[in-house]
């Protein structure tokens with residue numbers, strides 16, 4: 001491994017890290033703006049043009065707020081909680097392919113930090129870790145509301161991880177690869193997108209992604225009306241900010257994941273028919289990928305301001321009694337279709 | 347039992363059918379409603395830049411009027427206080443002394459005139475009761491304050507400022 005390679009990856013890591021932080025920052029503004037428009041009002045529009053400076057103001061406010069650690073809290077764990085949440089949120093973007101190869105001089109740069117051949121499993125591992133941040137934070141607060149939120153978060157993410165995994169198995173049966181880079185490059189053009197062969201799988205995956213991100217209608221770990229603030233009831237200042245950031249970064253990453261796995265990632269229709277050079281295809285591909293991500297983020301928010309929160313038993317029922325059987329049926333169906341196609345139509 | 351009004355409707359709760367049970371059509375419907383609102387015209391008035399026009403008969407803070415010569419019109423008859431349903435007005439009457447003719451129009455005037463703005467309900471009855479056309483609720487909003495005592499407005503806040511009519515007419519003719 002030569003130095004230039006490490007440097008190249010390092011630059012890529014920094015860029016992706018910055019992009020995800022900026023997007024998380026502006027997601028907060030977008031969320032409030034979209035909420036505003038959906039409720040026939042403007043949302044924040046005082047700080048800067050269209051309120052564009054609002055996230056900076058909010059961030060500044062977070063830094064200057066008093067930092068409170070409750071007397072009964074377990075101090076080290078109380079600090080580890082948000083740290084873990086933000087770290088797991090940030091590292092999950094490592095295996096996402098942002099674009100194709102970029103040729104600079106005689107170097108070929110892959111726009112993916114790590115194309116590990118078990119990328120899908122890696123994502124799963126990181127997502128499973130993500131709930132530890134919430135759980136540890138909630139437990140360390142020594143507050144019953146926080147504890148309730150933490151317990152809810154844990155059981156919710158365990159339940160929905162199964163549905164998510166099963167829906168992905170059907171996808172993997174179609175693609176035949178665990179590497180996200182391969183999965184995306186298989187979907188070139190428009191008709192090869194996985195959504196056309198796995199619509200049910202996508203629906204299940206998306207529902208589970210909503211639940212994993214603790215977004216409405218699955219935001220029971222936070223649940224202001226019942227649990228005050230859920231797992232972050234006792235958090236203040238930038239620690240609360242970290243939790244919120246990790247939520248928005250999670251949303252960004254799962255949008256990217258959905259776009260990559262089911263909607264062709266950086267692939268766009270007629271990409272090889274326009275007579276563009278490699279580099280241009282890559283650049284447009286990256287832009288297209290981000291457009292898809294933003295569409296998904298918008299969808300996340302759109303759902304949030306449309307649907308009310310589930311009751312806890314409804315949540316469990318949906319997870320265990322509907323999504324998991326559906327996902328299993330989807331696997332069986334995919335298997336049958338694959339075999340039928342292989343034996344009779346080849 | 348038969349209802350007396352005959353307007354009672356018995357609602358029947360049917361079991362949900364398949365489409366209702368899988369929720370997706372309902373979710374799609376909800377999403378379309380929120381999206382419709384996304385493109386709707388927003389009725390917000392951006393306040394400091396834009397001010398909503400007041401109604402012509404808006405009732406704000408009271409002002410005690412002066413006549414054309416700049417004399418206070420109020421004669422401390424107490425009719426406004428009597429008519430006030432909230433009992434917000436109190437006053438003390440005094441007799442006009444020699445040489446004060448340019449200050450007060452009538453021989454009797456209010457040396458103290460107080461309205462408790464926390465009691466007042468801005469009904470405008472004082473305005474209607476006044477035989478001398480001395481009080482009108484044509485001021486701005488009564489603003490917030492920190493102490494209760496600061497809501498009792500005396501003559502210093504109520505009596506309208508003296509306008510130099512001569513100067514005003516000169517300005518207008520310019």
Ligand code: SF4
Pocket residue numbers: 426429430431432433434435461465466467468469470471472473483
């Ligand atoms: S407006 Fe009504 S309540 Fe207020 S002082 Fe006049 S009569 Fe009393």
Ligand code: SF4
Pocket residue numbers: 419420421422423424425426427437475476477478479480481
């Ligand atoms: S304001 Fe009018 S009604 Fe009230 S005391 Fe003066 S003259 Fe009488």
